[in-house]
Amino acid sequence: MYNVSSALYNEVAERLTERVGRNGYFSGSIEVETADAECRFVLSAVVYHRRDAMPEGESEVLSDMVPVWWEFRTVTEEGEVINDFSFGELRKYFGR
DSSP states (O other): OBOOOHHHHHHHHHHHHHHHTTOSEEEEEEEEEOSSOEEEEEEEEEEEEEEEEETTEEEEEEEEEEEEEEEEEEEETTEEEOBOOOHHHHHTTTTO
16 A cells, blocks of 8 residues: 655645636646655535634635545556555644
8 A cells, every 4th residue: 555645645735736727616637746755636625715814915725625536546656556645634734
């Protein structure tokens, strides 16, 4: 089994945040390469944002997603392998 690291969760969350922007719905995929695997995250989800007030002004931050459908695929030298990806764990990386 391929263990998804916190660094990989963070990378997926960052790329997803960039792709979503201010949209209220996302449907697409994100690809991330690590030293030992090629990963592809496919997602359709409803997107929620929150407003953060800072001294410089307000900003809109991705706060949560409710997945309609998702899959996280990992391919190593051995071919496609199962992984321990958790959408619940990914949610912890939104809005950082």
